[in-house]
Amino acid sequence: MNIKVKLILLILAYNVDGWVWQCEQNNNCVRTEKSPNYTYPSINTCRLACGSFRSLWPQPTGKVALSQELELIDIRDLQIVINAQGDAVQYLDKVSDYFKELLNMEKTNCDIEAKKLKIVLISTSSDVNLLWKTDESYSLKIETDNEIKATITGPTVFGVRHGLETLSQLVTKYKISEQKSCLVTLKNGKINDTPAYAHRGLLIDTARNYQSLSTIKRHIDGMASSKMNVLHWHITDSQSFPLVSTRIPNMSNYGAYSEKQTYSPEDVKDLMDYALIRGVRVILELDAPAHVGSGWEWGPEAGLGNLGVCIHQQPWRSYCIQPPCGQLNPMNPNVYKVLELLYQDFVDLNPNADMFHMGGDEVFIPCWNSTNEITDSLKDRSEKAFLDLWASFQQKALDKYDKVRNNHKTNLILWTSHLTNPAYIESYLPKDRYIIQTWVPQEDELPKELLKLGYKLIISTKNKWYLDHGFWGTTPYYNWRAVYNNIILRGEGVLGGEVCMWGELVDNQNVLQRTWPRAAAAAERLWSDPSTTSEQAENRFFTHRDRLLFRGINAEAVVPKWCSQNEGKCNSYLP
Amino acid sequence: MRGHFCPWKRRERMKQGELRRALLVATLLCVFLFVYLYWQQTADETPHLLYTYKHLYVPFRSAPAEQAPQWTWQCINQRCERQRIKSDVGDVASLATCSMLCGSTQLWPQPTGPVTLGSKAVTFNHRLLDFYSKTTGPANELLLAAFSIVNDSISGLVQNSDYIHQKTDITKFKIIVSILDATTVKLKLNTDESYTITLKPHGTELVGNITAKTFFGARHGLETLSQLIWWDEYHEGGTLKILKGATVQDNPMFAYRGLMVDTARNFMSMESLKRTIVGMASVKLNVFHWHVSDSQSFPLVLPNLPQLAKHGAYAPDLVYKPEEVKEMVEFAKVRGVRVIIEVDTPAHAGNGWTFGQDEGLGELAVCVNERPWSLYCGEPPCGQLNPDNPNVYDVLEKLYKDLISLTDENEIFHMGGDEVNLECWAQHLQKNSNYYNYTDLHDLWGDFTLKALNRLTAANGGKKVPHVIVWSSNLSKRPYITKYLDKENVVVQSWGASQWPDTPDLVSDGYKIIVSHVDAWYLDCGFGRWRETGDAACDPYRPWQTVYNHRPWQQLHLNKKQVMGGEVCLWSEQLEEGSLDPRLWPRAAAFAERVWTDPQLDMSTYTILEDVYTRLNTQRDRLVSKGIAAEALWPGWCKQNPGMCL
Structure with missing residues (x-):
C-alpha cells in the first residue's frame, strides 16, 4: 500500500459528509457508517480497488492483473503519445480527444x-x-514510478x-x-483482452418513429462505453422513409413524416464518422x-407504374401484419x-462497407396474392410460386447491388424468413453471399441448422434480445439479467449478435431509457461470453449503469439505489 | 338585443289613454332597463385587470428554416386524412388545425357537461392576452398565479417568436374569470371544482368567460x-390559433384523483417532481401522493427530525429540504394539486431510523438491513x-407535526400501514416479555396503529384529522379492521388485485376507499424481477388501454358513494428520474380521464373508441410541449393517419 495514498484515504475521506465504502472479503463494496477500517469515499473508488474485474464492463477475456493500490492523477499534466503510421495517427488523435472529454466530465480541482x-x-x-474481420484485441499496461505510465498496444487502431x-x-x-477532488487510477495493472464475437450490435429503428441525431449519438456513446461495434440502422419501413436519397428525392418527399424528420446524406456521414471514432460501424x-410503403407511392405519377402494392391499403389486417401495409x-x-x-446512394454513404443489410423480413403473401398485376403473370398461386417470386426478386436486387459495387462481393445480411427455411434456403440464397440474421426464440433449432448448412449467422434471440417486447401484445419484458444470460450459439460461422430496439412505441422521449442499460448487458455477453451469470456481474453492471448515466446516456435504474450502494445485500441468501 | 324585455304583447287589451300611459311607462321601463343593462354590461367589460402579457417571459425561438411542408390534412367524415401537397397553390392545413376542427373535442379529460365548439379558428398572438378577475378576496392571489401559468403555457406553444409581427384575426383576447366563493383557498374533498366556459367574439375582440364556484374550478x-389553443405551423411561418367560440360545462366525477410517486427506492429531483405536477395539472389530477421514505432511504429533511435524513439519505445532496417542500406545496396548489406526504410506518421503515441508539432513544426500528431479508420483509433491505419502544411514538408525533406543517394539509393524512411482516416483530420481541401478551401479533400491529392515530391527533393540535388513509393490508381485513380502524375516520387505499375480495369487502363493511388496483393502476409493473431470486412481483406492464379501461365501481358493483376516487402508483425500484416522465405519461393521463370523466365502459368488448386515441394522442403532444417526456402511443404514421391503425 502506498503510504501517501493510504493516508489520504484514511484521513481525508473522513472529512467527507455522508457514507464511506468498504471492500468486503467477498469483493462487495458496502456502505458503512464511518468505521476505523480502510474505507473509500465513494462507491466508484471502492469499485476501482475491489474484485478481480473492478468496474470494467465488459469484463476482459484475457489475463487480468490489477493492483489494489491507487494513485492520484494530476490531470493538468496529461500526455498522450501516439505511436502509429498513416491514417492511424489522425484516428488515434481523435480517440485521444474523446478520452480527454470523458476524463473532463469528472469535474475535479486537484491541486495537491x-x-x-x-x-x-x-x-x-x-x-x-x-470491418467484420478487424482484429479488436489490445493489451493495457499501467506502471507507476515518478509518473503513471499507461501503454496500450493493439494490432489495429480499434483495439487501441x-x-x-x-x-x-x-x-x-x-x-x-467537500470541495476538493482529484482523479485516481490504479498504480499497476495489466490486461489482455479480445472479443469473443466479432459482431456486437444494436439495432435502432427510425422508421416507426423518428429519432433525432443527438439521440442516435447517445446510442453510439453507450455502445462505445460497452465496446459494441455495430449500429444496425433500420432506417426505413412501411411507415416512413426518412433517408434523403440524392438520386431519388421522391423517396423522402413522399415518405418522411415531415420535411424536418429526415436524415440527409451529410447527417448520415457525420454519424458514421462520430461512430467510427467510438469503434462503431454503421450498417444501413x-x-x-416487404416493410416498404411510405416513400414508394410516386411510381404511377412518374410513369413508372406501381413500384409498391397494397400501400396503405385498408383493412390492413388483410394485407400486412402491422399498419400501414405495403x-x-x-x-x-x-x-x-x-x-x-438507391443502392448507389447507400454505397456513396459508406464506399468501404463490407456488409449491407437487405432486409428480407416478413413478406406477407396475401398482399401479393391479392394483386392482379402480380398473380396474372404467376403460373400458380401455390406457396412455392410466391417463394420463387420472392427469391427471384432477391436475386435481381442482389445483381443490382453487385453492379453498383462493381462485383465487390459485399456480404449481404437477410433476416430469417420463409426463404431461409433450412429445407430450401440453399436453392434460394448462396451461402457465400448471405449472412443470415436469425430472430427466432432461444429454444428454436434454426440457427444451429443454418450453421450446419454453412451459413454465417448474426443472432438476435427474439425472446431475450428484442428490447421492444413487454409493451405490446402478450410479449414479456426481458430485464438485464435475461439479456445477459442469453448464451448464443458458438461456432466459427457465428459472427455475433444484435439486440433489437424496434421503434413502434419509442421515440426521442424514451428510447434511450428502454435501450440502456440492457443493451450493455448484451455487450458483455458478446464481448466476454462469460461462463458466469448475471448474479456475478451485478456489482460491475450497477456501476456501469451509473457510468452510462454519467456519460449522458439516459440509462434506466435496475435496482433501488440501496442495492447498488450495498453490493450483494439484496441477494436473498447470506454471504 | 335587450328589447324583448318590453311588454308589447299586452297592448291589444288596453284602451287609448291607458295605452298612452302604458306606452310611456313601458318606454320609461325600457329606457331604464336599457340603461341598467348597459351599465351592467359596462361593469362586465371592466373587471379588475389582473394580468397582461407584459409580465411574461417568452423564450426566443427563431423561425424554422424555410422548407415546404409535405402534407396537408382534410377533414373527411370526422377524420383528418393526410394528403400530399401537390403544388404551392390551394389551402393547406396542418394536422393540429385539422384535428381541432374535425369531429373530436381534442380536450383531455373530456368534460362531463355539455360542450359546444365553434367550427372556425382565429389567429392571435400571446401579446393580445389580457386576464381579468371579477373576484376580490383571498382567491385572487391564487388566480393571479394561475393566470401567469396559463399564460406561460400558451406562450410555450410558440415555435417562432417572429410571429408577433403578423396580422391577427382578433385585436384582443380577454379572459375573464369569476369566482363566486373567493374565500376558498385550500383544496378539500368537498371543494367544488366545476366550471363553465363561454368563449365568443365581441367585434374584433375574443372574450373567454370562465365562471367557477372556487379558484380550483376556475x-x-x-x-x-x-x-x-394550438400552434399552427403552416400559417405563414406559424401562429397561435384558437377556436372562435366555445361553451363548456364541466365537473369531475370523483373528488380524489391521485398520483403516487416513490422517491425512496430511487431519488427523484425536486425538478422532476414539479414536472410531474405540471403534468397532473394538465389533466386535472388533484392529489400528489408523495411516498417519500421507505426502508431503503429517508430523503426528507424534517425541521424537527433532521436525523432521519442524515442517517437515511443516499447522499447528503440527495435530500428534500423543508423550504423546497414548502415551495413545492405552493407550486402544486396554484395548479390545483394538493400534496400529501406519506412516511410509511410501521413497516417499510429502516434506514434513517437508526439514529435512536446514538441519542439514547433505544432501537426505534428493528430488523434493519437484516438478512436473509426474505425472512423479515418483502424486499430488501428490511426494517x-x-x-415496544415508547420513544417511537414521541418521534412519530414530532414527525406528524412536521408533515402537517410542511404540507399545510390536515384534512387528509396518509399513515402508510403497508405490508407489516409479523415475523420480524416475532423474532425481535421474543427477547422481550411484552411479546407474550399477544397471542396474535395482528393485535400488536393494531395497538401500534391506535397509538399512532392518537399521536396524529395530538400533532394536529388535538383535533382529529378527518380522513386518515392507510394501505389495504391484513389489518384492513376482517376481523381486525372493525377493531382497529374507525370507518368514520379511516380511508383504505385498496391496492390488491381487482379480483381479490378486499375492495368489495371494504365497501360492504362501510369503509371509504381509494382504488389503486395493482392489476390496472400500478404503473411500475412489467419490468421483470429486479433481484436475483423471487417473483416478478407484478408483471406484465399495464398499457394505457388497461389503465383506461379499468372501471372498478362498475366491474365490482361498488357503491360509488364510498369510492373517494382513485390513484395511480409509481414505485421506483426500477426507475430513476430519467424514466419518470415516460413511465407516468401518457398512462396517468388515461387514468385522469377515468376519474374525472368516468366514461362508459363496454364490458363485453372493452373497445376503446377512435376518438379516445385521437384525443389522447393530442394530449401526449401537449405534455411533450410542456417539457414532459411522455411516451409515444404508436408509430408516427398512426398519428398522422387518424383511425388507420385501429
Missing part, C-alpha cells in the same frame, strides 16, 4: 501532490476501416481504442473533501421487398432500376 | 381553455418500527 499520467498508444496497422476505453473505466473521481438496412412490386422492372439508384 | 377552466 499527484502524479502525471502518460499514455502511449501503439497501433501496428495503419488501417482505419472497421478499446484499450483506451478500458483505461477510462479505471479512472474515477476521488473526493478528498434497406428492408425489401410491399414492393416484383413484376415491375422499374422497381429494380429504382433499387439500383 | 383553474381547471383555464386549463380547458388553453386546450382550445420495521419497534412497537
Whole structure:
C-alpha cells in the first residue's frame, strides 16, 4: 500500500459528509457508517480497488492483473503519445480527444501532490476501416514510478481504442473533501483482452418513429462505453422513409413524416464518422421487398407504374401484419432500376462497407396474392410460386447491388424468413453471399441448422434480445439479467449478435431509457461470453449503469439505489 | 338585443289613454332597463385587470428554416386524412388545425357537461392576452398565479417568436374569470371544482368567460381553455390559433384523483417532481401522493427530525429540504394539486431510523438491513418500527407535526400501514416479555396503529384529522379492521388485485376507499424481477388501454358513494428520474380521464373508441410541449393517419 495514498484515504475521506465504502472479503463494496477500517469515499473508488474485474464492463477475456493500490492523477499534466503510421495517427488523435472529454466530465480541482499520467498508444496497422474481420484485441499496461505510465498496444487502431476505453473505466473521481477532488487510477495493472464475437450490435429503428441525431449519438456513446461495434440502422419501413436519397428525392418527399424528420446524406456521414471514432460501424438496412410503403407511392405519377402494392391499403389486417401495409412490386422492372439508384446512394454513404443489410423480413403473401398485376403473370398461386417470386426478386436486387459495387462481393445480411427455411434456403440464397440474421426464440433449432448448412449467422434471440417486447401484445419484458444470460450459439460461422430496439412505441422521449442499460448487458455477453451469470456481474453492471448515466446516456435504474450502494445485500441468501 | 324585455304583447287589451300611459311607462321601463343593462354590461367589460402579457417571459425561438411542408390534412367524415401537397397553390392545413376542427373535442379529460365548439379558428398572438378577475378576496392571489401559468403555457406553444409581427384575426383576447366563493383557498374533498366556459367574439375582440364556484374550478377552466389553443405551423411561418367560440360545462366525477410517486427506492429531483405536477395539472389530477421514505432511504429533511435524513439519505445532496417542500406545496396548489406526504410506518421503515441508539432513544426500528431479508420483509433491505419502544411514538408525533406543517394539509393524512411482516416483530420481541401478551401479533400491529392515530391527533393540535388513509393490508381485513380502524375516520387505499375480495369487502363493511388496483393502476409493473431470486412481483406492464379501461365501481358493483376516487402508483425500484416522465405519461393521463370523466365502459368488448386515441394522442403532444417526456402511443404514421391503425 502506498503510504501517501493510504493516508489520504484514511484521513481525508473522513472529512467527507455522508457514507464511506468498504471492500468486503467477498469483493462487495458496502456502505458503512464511518468505521476505523480502510474505507473509500465513494462507491466508484471502492469499485476501482475491489474484485478481480473492478468496474470494467465488459469484463476482459484475457489475463487480468490489477493492483489494489491507487494513485492520484494530476490531470493538468496529461500526455498522450501516439505511436502509429498513416491514417492511424489522425484516428488515434481523435480517440485521444474523446478520452480527454470523458476524463473532463469528472469535474475535479486537484491541486495537491499527484502524479502525471502518460499514455502511449501503439497501433501496428495503419488501417482505419472497421470491418467484420478487424482484429479488436489490445493489451493495457499501467506502471507507476515518478509518473503513471499507461501503454496500450493493439494490432489495429480499434483495439487501441478499446484499450483506451478500458483505461477510462479505471479512472474515477476521488473526493478528498467537500470541495476538493482529484482523479485516481490504479498504480499497476495489466490486461489482455479480445472479443469473443466479432459482431456486437444494436439495432435502432427510425422508421416507426423518428429519432433525432443527438439521440442516435447517445446510442453510439453507450455502445462505445460497452465496446459494441455495430449500429444496425433500420432506417426505413412501411411507415416512413426518412433517408434523403440524392438520386431519388421522391423517396423522402413522399415518405418522411415531415420535411424536418429526415436524415440527409451529410447527417448520415457525420454519424458514421462520430461512430467510427467510438469503434462503431454503421450498417444501413434497406428492408425489401416487404416493410416498404411510405416513400414508394410516386411510381404511377412518374410513369413508372406501381413500384409498391397494397400501400396503405385498408383493412390492413388483410394485407400486412402491422399498419400501414405495403410491399414492393416484383413484376415491375422499374422497381429494380429504382433499387439500383438507391443502392448507389447507400454505397456513396459508406464506399468501404463490407456488409449491407437487405432486409428480407416478413413478406406477407396475401398482399401479393391479392394483386392482379402480380398473380396474372404467376403460373400458380401455390406457396412455392410466391417463394420463387420472392427469391427471384432477391436475386435481381442482389445483381443490382453487385453492379453498383462493381462485383465487390459485399456480404449481404437477410433476416430469417420463409426463404431461409433450412429445407430450401440453399436453392434460394448462396451461402457465400448471405449472412443470415436469425430472430427466432432461444429454444428454436434454426440457427444451429443454418450453421450446419454453412451459413454465417448474426443472432438476435427474439425472446431475450428484442428490447421492444413487454409493451405490446402478450410479449414479456426481458430485464438485464435475461439479456445477459442469453448464451448464443458458438461456432466459427457465428459472427455475433444484435439486440433489437424496434421503434413502434419509442421515440426521442424514451428510447434511450428502454435501450440502456440492457443493451450493455448484451455487450458483455458478446464481448466476454462469460461462463458466469448475471448474479456475478451485478456489482460491475450497477456501476456501469451509473457510468452510462454519467456519460449522458439516459440509462434506466435496475435496482433501488440501496442495492447498488450495498453490493450483494439484496441477494436473498447470506454471504 | 335587450328589447324583448318590453311588454308589447299586452297592448291589444288596453284602451287609448291607458295605452298612452302604458306606452310611456313601458318606454320609461325600457329606457331604464336599457340603461341598467348597459351599465351592467359596462361593469362586465371592466373587471379588475389582473394580468397582461407584459409580465411574461417568452423564450426566443427563431423561425424554422424555410422548407415546404409535405402534407396537408382534410377533414373527411370526422377524420383528418393526410394528403400530399401537390403544388404551392390551394389551402393547406396542418394536422393540429385539422384535428381541432374535425369531429373530436381534442380536450383531455373530456368534460362531463355539455360542450359546444365553434367550427372556425382565429389567429392571435400571446401579446393580445389580457386576464381579468371579477373576484376580490383571498382567491385572487391564487388566480393571479394561475393566470401567469396559463399564460406561460400558451406562450410555450410558440415555435417562432417572429410571429408577433403578423396580422391577427382578433385585436384582443380577454379572459375573464369569476369566482363566486373567493374565500376558498385550500383544496378539500368537498371543494367544488366545476366550471363553465363561454368563449365568443365581441367585434374584433375574443372574450373567454370562465365562471367557477372556487379558484380550483376556475383553474381547471383555464386549463380547458388553453386546450382550445394550438400552434399552427403552416400559417405563414406559424401562429397561435384558437377556436372562435366555445361553451363548456364541466365537473369531475370523483373528488380524489391521485398520483403516487416513490422517491425512496430511487431519488427523484425536486425538478422532476414539479414536472410531474405540471403534468397532473394538465389533466386535472388533484392529489400528489408523495411516498417519500421507505426502508431503503429517508430523503426528507424534517425541521424537527433532521436525523432521519442524515442517517437515511443516499447522499447528503440527495435530500428534500423543508423550504423546497414548502415551495413545492405552493407550486402544486396554484395548479390545483394538493400534496400529501406519506412516511410509511410501521413497516417499510429502516434506514434513517437508526439514529435512536446514538441519542439514547433505544432501537426505534428493528430488523434493519437484516438478512436473509426474505425472512423479515418483502424486499430488501428490511426494517420495521419497534412497537415496544415508547420513544417511537414521541418521534412519530414530532414527525406528524412536521408533515402537517410542511404540507399545510390536515384534512387528509396518509399513515402508510403497508405490508407489516409479523415475523420480524416475532423474532425481535421474543427477547422481550411484552411479546407474550399477544397471542396474535395482528393485535400488536393494531395497538401500534391506535397509538399512532392518537399521536396524529395530538400533532394536529388535538383535533382529529378527518380522513386518515392507510394501505389495504391484513389489518384492513376482517376481523381486525372493525377493531382497529374507525370507518368514520379511516380511508383504505385498496391496492390488491381487482379480483381479490378486499375492495368489495371494504365497501360492504362501510369503509371509504381509494382504488389503486395493482392489476390496472400500478404503473411500475412489467419490468421483470429486479433481484436475483423471487417473483416478478407484478408483471406484465399495464398499457394505457388497461389503465383506461379499468372501471372498478362498475366491474365490482361498488357503491360509488364510498369510492373517494382513485390513484395511480409509481414505485421506483426500477426507475430513476430519467424514466419518470415516460413511465407516468401518457398512462396517468388515461387514468385522469377515468376519474374525472368516468366514461362508459363496454364490458363485453372493452373497445376503446377512435376518438379516445385521437384525443389522447393530442394530449401526449401537449405534455411533450410542456417539457414532459411522455411516451409515444404508436408509430408516427398512426398519428398522422387518424383511425388507420385501429
